[in-house]
Amino acid sequence: MADPGTLGLITKATITALSDERLRKGIGWTIVAILSPFILIIVVIVSLLSGTTNHNNNALDLSFNGGSISSKMPEEYRGHIGDMRSSFTVLDSKIEDKNSQMEDGDSLDSIRVKAIFYSLYFGESHPSKIDQGKYVNCFVNYEERKRAVINEEGNEYEETYEVAIPITNLSEIYKNIENKMGIEVPYESMANANEIYYRIKYGTPAPNEGDNFIEWEDWTQGLTPEELEDLYNDLPNSDKGSKIVQLAMSRLGDPYSQEKRGQGRFTDCSYLTLWIYRQIGINIPATAAEQARFCINKRITVSKKDLVAGDLVFWSHKPNGRFMNITHVGIYAGGGKVIDASYSKGKVVYRDLFDSNKQVLYARPHILK
Template sequence: MADPSSLGLIAKAAVTALSDERLRKGIGWTLVAILSPFILIIVIIVSLLSGTTNHNNNALDLSFNDSLISNKIPEEYREHIEDMRSSFIILDNKIEEKNSQMEEGDGLDSIRVKAIFYSLYFGENQPSNIDKAKYVDCFVGYEERTRTLTDDEGNEYEEVYEVAIPITNLTEIYKNIENTMGKTVSYEDMANANEIYYRIKYGSPAPNEGDDFEEWLDWSQGLTAEELEELYNDLPNSDKGVRIVQLAMTRLGDPYSQEKRGQGRYTDCSYLTMWSYRQIGITIPATAAEQARFCVKKKITVAKKDLVPGDLVFWSHKPNGRFMNITHVGIYAGGGKVIDASYSKGKVVYRNLFDSNKQVLYARPHILK
């Protein structure tokens, strides 16, 4: 479905055209008469889509909060909100029960538990009837431990007991939900849950993509002219992939920003790859996950052993609900090196091809015309 904001811009531009006397005369009243009904339809669609979005946002806020449900909320939303509130009360009780089985200050993230539940079950028939104990159990593992106790006569003895351990790996949690609850979890479900979690916990949208993780090795930036020349000489000649690498190298040291990408020298991982390819006339999507999906659909993926300069390398470091849970993309530079925009370093860097166990896809868009 079209993005309401883009339709809104179209409608605004069209209405402006109708209200401009000179423009009306330029295009002619006949054309205006033909276009007017379509303009009105666009305006109506935008209004409806905007209203739906507002209802969804209100349903989310009201489900997580105890504020009064307005009479303006449609009845179908009201019923789902009330049922979700009832579900959350039961979930909170089950979470507390599970936390009581933990040690060392461990505890479940109740917002995460409820955000995933909301994503999976809001809108279904009576989620309050779902077995909440089984659901919450998907978020914990168990471990046997030994402790020393003293009996009434002062004798010490060893006791083996079981303690609950919170699971922090979302992939494991989702697998548990599928196996235990018999609920298929889609990429869209994961993305929605992540968005809900960030909105409720932090009051902000979830981060889109990046590489905010620990294992960074052998990164560099700001190569000297001599070093760049040496790298260029090591690359094959007359090849699109080589040109992409050279273009990406012109961005070494450029600042990282998702919000400002494309403004001045700012870039993020997927904008760097998109920009580099665009310079040689090849258009790829705007995010890492969609670039990966695009390559799979075009059947231009390659094996790691066949990587050549200019190929794309995709990583999945954590579930984010997007295609293959892709979180990062970089340009293979040859010789086991990669050029990518690093979130943690705040700039475009040239380094060893890192985290082999997190690389999930390799592709060659530069073979496209």
């Protein structure tokens, strides 16, 4: 379906043509007569799309921020908003309970908790009857700790107690929701939840995929011939991972561009991995986020401690509405190094495996063939 904004521009331009006498004479009344029915259809479509979008936006705002629900809003939406508000009241209470079990200033991101709930349950019958305690538990882990306490007799002894710790990894949260709530969380719901989160918390749409960040640390602009030779010699012989790293090295210094990727030597992070794997006969999707989803669906993910040369490393630096909020991908080169197409440096670089707290997934597509 065409984008409402695009249709709106078309409609505005066409209506202007109909209302401008000189333009009407220029294009001829015959053409205008032919186009008029289609113009009216476009106007109706734009109106319907705009109305639906407004209802959705209003429902989101009213659910999170309160306010009077207009009698002009369809009864269906009014009912869903009321149910969601009731659910949020219960969720707030459960979130507060969990926060009271935390230490070191930790707390749950209540907007994240409610954004995911909204994405999963808005429009469902009586979502307020869902076990919110079980749902909120999907966002925390528990850890046993010890502390010294004094009993009534004044004797000190060591006590074991449990502390709740917020989970920040969205992949783990969604896995918990599927296991504990007994539902499937499709990619579309994850993307929708991220969009809701960003709009409510920051008042802006979630940014699109890209590795456009101010600084990358521990990068190497280039390698001397001697360093390059050492790297080749350190790679295992007759191994697909070795071949992948050698292909990645062949692109070192190539210019970065999302718009021109695939043209000449231009590449971005996901095109680099796409191109490399294509050279060894393995096809993976075209974006970092979709490559990650592909790897999960194919059950070819690995742990960080098991990384070998040629594996993929995925980063999530900020909410972006894509699968697992993936924003970047690179090729693990072994020895704690990675080769990736860097936006900030404008080229393909070889550097330390950076931002360990932002690495969210590791995978090995080269076992597929």
